[in-house]
Amino acid sequence: MTDPRARFLPLGALTAAVLMTAACGGTTIDDAQDEGAGGPTGTADPDAEIPEGLAVDFLPKQLNNPFFDLVNAGGTEAVEELGGEATERGATEATADSQVEYINAAGQAGSDVIVIAANDPDAVCPALNEARDGGAVIVGYDSDANCTDVFVNQSSNELIGRALVDMVDGQLDGEGEFAILSATPNATNQNAWIEEMEQILDDEQYSGLELVDTVYGNDDDLESFQEMQGLVQSHPDLDAVVSPTTVGLAAASRYVSDSEYQGELVVTGLGEPSQMQEFVEDGTVDEFALWDPHELGYLAGYTGAALQTGQITGAEGETFTAGDLGEYTFETDGELVLGPPLVFDADNIDDHDF
Template sequence: MTDPRPRHLLLAASAFAVLMTAACGGTTIDDAQEEDTSGPTGTADPDAEIPEGLKMDFLPKQLNNPYSDIVNEGGAVAVEELAGEFTERGGTEPTADSQVEYINAASQAGSDVIVIAANDPDAVCPSLDQARDNGAAIVGYDSNANCTDIFVNQSSDELIGRTLVEMISEQIGGEGTFAVLSATPNATNQNAWIAAMEEVLAEEEYADLELVDTVYGNDDDLQSFQEMQGLMQSHPDLDGVVSPTTVGIAAAARYVSDSEYKGEVAITGLGTPNQMREFVEDGTVDSFALWNPEELGYLAGYAGAALSAGRITGAEGETFEAGDLGDYTVEADGEIVLGPPTVFDADNIDDFDF
């Protein structure tokens, strides 16, 4: 499976040592602002000027997460190109309570755009609604909340779910049992992808595949490693594990690479080439998938600026220009999709450096 979009976004060349996480959901628009003629709830003006000095705050699920670092670096590049002010805010724990604190801080600082990867789809909404009332455009990215104006999705749920099922099916010969090692129980993106996997598994083609367990490593490397160990103790005959979080897949691969299960238990999911290269080279992992996380943050930056300036409102069919990535269209429910995931294996992994 090959991503048809050319990967021409050139970002700062730092060497990424990467373990990661990953999004989905719907959006709602504040009906109370429908009479406004500009901004996220008015009438779109595709030619509206994006002002210099736009204050844009990026709130990942947690700070010091290598995946979030890469995503937000892309956001910072976009904000710089737009002559805006980039701020990254957040705590070190992936909790909704922590995010509420930083949403409020961004609002009090006069943020024009808040870009958030929500740890809970509902718990962050009262603070986001208040920030909107204070003039901020609200953009979801990576993991959506139920109160954003638009959502920048790295791919569609169906495409990601199907890709994950196709990979595990191919790697265990089309039949057998597998488990899912996810992030947090309330992560909207993880839950949406698992639900999409279950829909695909209901198809006749996958009648001989069985999902037997789902566990949560909370996007912590040590906890994910321990959950992988626990899976093998609970299901000693398990044929494979799918981890739709980059922290989880790296921990699972590390456990299997140094165990009796190497070559016996398939590990796949969502990861970065730099993070997973050693496990592909030593035969622990056959293939895995992901989008370009830098481009996700970059697109979110341009989408947020277009929303704040009134170039788009979040209505289906609106279009905007996203710098080096080109033109994008707002889809149903205010969703903007970066593109399909790319599958990485021994044949192409060295063509990518992120």
Template sequence: MIDPLRPRHLALAATAVAVLMTAACGGTTIDDAEESGGSGPTGTADPDAEIPEGLKIDFLPKQLNNPYSDIVNAGGAQAVEELAGEYTERGGTEATADSQVEYINAASQAASDVIVIAANDPDAVCPALNEARDNGAAIVGYDSNANCTDVFVNQSSDELIGRALVEMISAQLDGEGTFAILSATPNATNQNTWIAAMEEILQEDEYADLELVDTVYGNDDDLESFQEMQGLMQSYPDLDGVVSPTTVGIAAAARYVSDSEYKGEVAITGLGTPNQMREFVEDGTVEEFALWNPHELGYLAGYTGAALKAGQITGAEGETFTAGELGEYTVGADGEVVLGPPTVFNEDNIDDFDF
């Protein structure tokens, strides 16, 4: 079953909600796909087409043994089971494009019907993905898109996530001070688009007294992220806060601060799961953080891939399909399907969630 504790959505301004409803562009355009050698959305959708049993659906996260990816892909496995398909998870332990190319090729050689990928690089994986498409696979991006997918399942809109991150650090710093960003990899599509959204939002008058001083990368590795957090405090001893838009990074940053002189002095926020961040909320290191339901993200990606392969959708704007227990979804501009707005977690609600 999908986790019955559905996220209680972050309350944002009406304009931000409007951005979600129009599915702000974060996917792949037809022109982009053609330039990368991909076919892009083609054909005519048949919303009444039946999804055949036995579809081979491969999930390729950024890396294996990542707590966040494990939750996402568990949702994907549930979807594939409900669809009577064959679920396979492929990947390496390092978040690199080279590693993903190897497993894309393996999925293609295994005659995968659907490849669902969280890309480590938006372009480097495209030659292999395009070859897999030529071999009959439907290509779905999730979490972090590539510039050659047929459909991108976005956890939220870039603007909504960027605004949530800015609002949280602003609230914790009372609207003024310096902060840094601890991100994943330099080429991670999702983190980069969220950071770009943050930088744009920081230009608004409301945030004139907030200063972003640096962005560093922990490569979604716990030890590297911990060391980058340590380096930030050495470089900026008067730093007021850190925003980490990656579950690995925020946990490492919180762990560093929780055992340091900066506890209670440096605000830590970003994107994390309740289970991994609970101890840091309870001990006062972290006031609040946000995330969507990662299990539902993988579940939606699984159903999206099956709908695409069955011809219920082609990736064209306005097409609709049903994603199991999540209900009906509509394909937005540039082949983007948006799960929903993020949820903010704090000491008042964190125990209501178990993922």
């Protein structure tokens, strides 16, 4: 029987030449194109068919994380619609070392597509580059690495950063101290959103807000709960906490809901309606935001298949159809955006079941 991966090796090898040099920092994408290595502005074949049997591996930051469970479910649905086989790999702790082990396992299993939410932008790259050498294409989502072929962004960093600042600003009437409870110190997505928040806070309209601290719960429920406790103890005048991670927001909300701070301390950030409903109903949280994680995984699955079979290269302006989500266009080289974040409150939280 012919190995179905053999049909995909040429594109994987083409992509490897560009991304490995780009990851080392010594050669730009344009330089690689001049050298005949192809790259994200190479020639795509929009009419290329996606054959059955595509092997797609999904590597979340950690297993048993409700957000990533939903993402992987969406990705699996997309792969199954395409007649492929989806595999979820990972550890229960959100570390780069654990991800490297499972990247290697995916490569050894002959993965055609690796879809990853990176725990570190650089530490996972040697393993990802080796998998690319074996014919895989690499799709980042949620938190990008510096060596992916394409990144499927849940929203733009600017849109997310502004949504987080605006929710704090609105609930504090433009004045007060707030802190950030983030995920891991090396998480590229949270760091990018926090950087955007800091830049937005320089605007005159937000002059009454003061960011006093940023702490990290490492996307662990207990650790995030303890960090939240530490914040209120360290900052007696704290008015709000923003958590740009679903685990952190749920833990922070649980702490406040059972404390003297309920109704006094604003808690907001990025969370899932299913996790946050009880805290909205009991008055702990007025509003929070997120995108549909199922749709994020679904789009990443279709993107990986289209990339591996040559329908797209990831170049700006390329368009393809992502199943039930419809048509998507690369607005910039190598990055696809799902859409703007949704804001949830008591009026609409019952309309969403993820």
